[in-house]
Amino acid sequence: MTKFKKELLRDDRNGKIAGVCAGIADYFGWELWLVRVVALASLLLGFGGFLPVLYIVGWIVLEKKSVAEARKGTSFVPSIEKPVEVKTRIWQRGEAPKQALGHIQQQFDSIEQRLRKIETYVTSSKYQLHREFNRL
Known part of the structure; x- marks a missing residue:
């Protein structure tokens, strides 16, 4: 079995807003609910100004997973x-x-x-x- 290089992509199918948390969960192999809870907890516990900026940067910079799959022809x-x-x-x-x-x-x-x-x-x-x- 060949290993493929994993890319950090926004998962627009499983995401709520832009799919950044879903993309991070997919990249690291974590549960999606855990990434969302950590993001919300860090927002409430003091990273209020830093986290939304990172989320918006991820939204802008990261490519959508569906677009990347369509480009590679691996969606099915x-x-x-x-x-x-x-x-x-x-x-x-x-x-x-x-x-x-x-x-x-x-x-x-x-x-x-x-x-x-x-x-x-x-x-x-x-x-x-x-x-x-x-x-x-």
């Missing part, structure tokens, strides 16, 4: 190929192990159903007929 990923992220710590993004196991089970069931359909088609007389036509 089939549901079978999406990795299941297992959460090991509370601040990490992902699913609890039981939920992850359930999603993996669903993915394997879906793959098995597709494989059964392919096997049914390949062993049918319709497939043999198509093969004969293609040979002509």
Whole structure:
């Protein structure tokens, strides 16, 4: 599996205002609610003038994730190929192990159903007929 260089992007799909907090959460692999709580707490606890300026700078400087994906042509990923992220710590993004196991089970069931359909088609007389036509 190849590693891709991660970029800090604004996540406009999951963001509330501009997607800066959602982009930071995605970049570091943290839960989105945690980044929002830390941002709000730091705003209330004394970083009042500094944090909004950083947020606005992030809004202006960072590219939208949907635009970057469209530019790279990577916006469509089939549901079978999406990795299941297992959460090991509370601040990490992902699913609890039981939920992850359930999603993996669903993915394997879906793959098995597709494989059964392919096997049914390949062993049918319709497939043999198509093969004969293609040979002509």
